[in-house]
Amino acid sequence: MNGNPKSGSGALSGVLKYVRHIRDTAIVSLGALAISAGFNLFLIPQQLLSGGVSGIAMIVGYYTGFEIPILYLVLNLPILIWGLVSIGRRFVALSIWSVALTTWLMQLLPVPSGASIDPVLASVFGGVLVGAGTGYSLRFGGSSGGFDILGSILTRRLDFPLGMVIFALNGIVVLALGYLYGWGLALYSMLSIYITGKIVDMIHIRHIKVTAFIVTSRTKEIAERLLNIPRGVTVISTRGAFSNTERDMLMTVTTRYELADLRRIIREVDPRAFVNIVETVEVLGEFRRTRSP
Numbered sequence: 001m002n003g004n005p006k007s008g009s010g011a012l013s014g015v016l017k018y019v020r021h022i023r024d025t026a027i028v029s030l031g032a033l034a035i036s037a038g039f040n041l042f043l044i045p046q047q048l049l050s051g052g053v054s055g056i057a058m059i060v061g062y063y064t065g066f067e068i069p070i071l072y073l074v075l076n077l078p079i080l081i082w083g084l085v086s087i088g089r090r091f092v093a094l095s096i097w098s099v100a101l102t103t104w105l106m107q108l109l110p111v112p113s114g115a116s117i118d119p120v121l122a123s124v125f126g127g128v129l130v131g132a133g134t135g136y137s138l139r140f141g142g143s144s145g146g147f148d149i150l151g152s153i154l155t156r157r158l159d160f161p162l163g164m165v166i167f168a169l170n171g172i173v174v175l176a177l178g179y180l181y182g183w184g185l186a187l188y189s190m191l192s193i194y195i196t197g198k199i200v201d202m203i204h205i206r207h208i209k210v211t212a213f214i215v216t217s218r219t220k221e222i223a224e225r226l227l228n229i230p231r232g233v234t235v236i237s238t239r240g241a242f243s244n245t246e247r248d249m250l251m252t253v254t255t256r257y258e259l260a261d262l263r264r265i266i267r268e269v270d271p272r273a274f275v276n277i278v279e280t281v282e283v284l285g286e287f288r289r290t291r292s293p
Helices: 005-046 052-064 068-086 089-108 119-139 147-155 162-181 183-203 219-227 256-269
Strands: 209-216 234-239 246-255 274-279
Touching: 005 052, 005 089, 005 119, 005 183, 052 068, 052 162, 068 089, 068 147, 089 119, 119 183, 162 183, 209 219, 209 256, 219 246, 219 256, 246 256
Parallel strands: none
Antiparallel strands: 209 246, 209 274, 234 246
């Protein structure tokens, strides 16, 4: 007796969803390792800042002698609660995991003597590690907490690069460091935070738009799949100059973050479709953003 194909498809979908969840959690965990390494191995030994909530924790820790990992955890708690209300449970659940794991790893990793590390190199390598950890955490559905959540809330309402949002928010923290501990440390911290922001934008590419022109004979099937991403689709009637064959062309604006989904849909529905993808300079009017995690 034949089984129900829908039941088999549902089971496969459940397995794939579970595998994706495991993958996302593993990548967020590696991001937490990179962030904690950037803090303990490069920034904290030089009394530099990473910016944001972690920067506030560092300033308080330098001044009072309290443990920076514990301060990092405590200061993140109210922001995580706000994110739970404003963004989505999956996003915040991964962010909580990232913050908790970063806190634990910071207590495990040694903090070397700062005298043996050049402050410029410490700023650069610290910024790269923190930016990579933050960027991959954001790309796979989580964050490193703090201003990442604030920046993510803003970019879901206003469409501009997340890394630069975080960089602007961090400026206040850097000014506080300069006032309390000297402008030399503040300038090194600004270098580190700038590098972090650029690395985040290189990895977390959700704000970069592309326009896809798809000439296909399977218009309805591809359009339905694209609308489920969800993205708007415009259908344009075309005629080939050489073949004189009439076909439909689908035009859709999406993000580079979702480009892999777009390619997969076209391969599955119409592998022979002609596709032209160009980078979009600006989008005016209504643009449906990605769904909240």
